[in-house]
Amino acid sequence: MSKIIFITGATSGFGEAAARKFAANGFRVIINGRRSEKLNELKKNLEEKYKNPVLTLPFDVQNEQAVSDAVKTIPAEWQQIDILFNNAGLALGRDLFADASMMDWNTMIDTNLKGLLYVTKAVLPFMISRKEGHIINMGSVAAKDVYERGNVYCATKAAVDSISKGMRIDLLKYNIKVTAIHPGAADTEFSIVRFKGDEESAKKIYEGYQPLTATDVADVVYYCSTLPPHVCINDLVLSSTQQANAIYLNKNPD
Numbered sequence: 001m002s003k004i005i006f007i008t009g010a011t012s013g014f015g016e017a018a019a020r021k022f023a024a025n026g027f028r029v030i031i032n033g034r035r036s037e038k039l040n041e042l043k044k045n046l047e048e049k050y051k052n053p054v055l056t057l058p059f060d061v062q063n064e065q066a067v068s069d070a071v072k073t074i075p076a077e078w079q080q081i082d083i084l085f086n087n088a089g090l091a092l093g094r095d096l097f098a099d100a101s102m103m104d105w106n107t108m109i110d111t112n113l114k115g116l117l118y119v120t121k122a123v124l125p126f127m128i129s130r131k132e133g134h135i136i137n138m139g140s141v142a143a144k145d146v147y148e149r150g151n152v153y154c155a156t157k158a159a160v161d162s163i164s165k166g167m168r169i170d171l172l173k174y175n176i177k178v179t180a181i182h183p184g185a186a187d188t189e190f191s192i193v194r195f196k197g198d199e200e201s202a203k204k205i206y207e208g209y210q211p212l213t214a215t216d217v218a219d220v221v222y223y224c225s226t227l228p229p230h231v232c233i234n235d236l237v238l239s240s241t242q243q244a245n246a247i248y249l250n251k252n253p254d
Helices: 013-024 036-050 066-073 104-126 151-170 190-194 198-206 212-223
Strands: 006-007 028-033 056-058 083-086 133-138 176-183 236-237
Touching: 006 236, 013 028, 013 036, 013 212, 028 036, 036 056, 036 083, 056 066, 066 104, 083 104, 104 133, 104 176, 133 151, 133 212, 151 176, 176 212, 212 236
Parallel strands: 006 028, 006 083, 028 056, 083 133, 133 176, 176 236
Antiparallel strands: none
């Protein structure tokens, strides 16, 4: 039977691209997101195109009870989850610390940090019982370098980095791989969300250089998850050629 990947935040960006990549390569895919209509649309598209079954699991990762309840509804034939891709996450605002919104901070902490914990905790028993599995956590170059106006977003991604290291140690005895992937600038809905729907400001972020695409990141996720059983990429940072880290970009090169 084909392997199963569970992807959070699958309605756009890296999550959607990963769902397409894995479905195209014969995986059964569990897709999660808050937008049921988008999930159902993606399910229909993937099943028609790749002929592999897709299971939708709509819930908000911020809601601990909703996460627990949803995971409990996973049918027995879908419980052998081989890969958990903790992709759901966001940045909100580009404000200096003193001017930032507490609501934005809470949303980022509840999604990027608590959401990852809630989903992992709920799914983990399926992997522990078999003593195998792979958890892939979506970090960011912001986990490695703090930049102006990044404050709490950078902090949440640094926490993902630390949690990934802790998971890797604690889950070692269960033969469960843990990979943290840290992308640089990527042209997805991410910046539109960060700028709260201001598409013009979002587009300016990517002017003067070629950023990553969602497909680029999905390809890396797929590569990390399809290595031999004895090989694990623990920590991986990727960016476009014109980006050195979270701070330095070479825009409009000669």
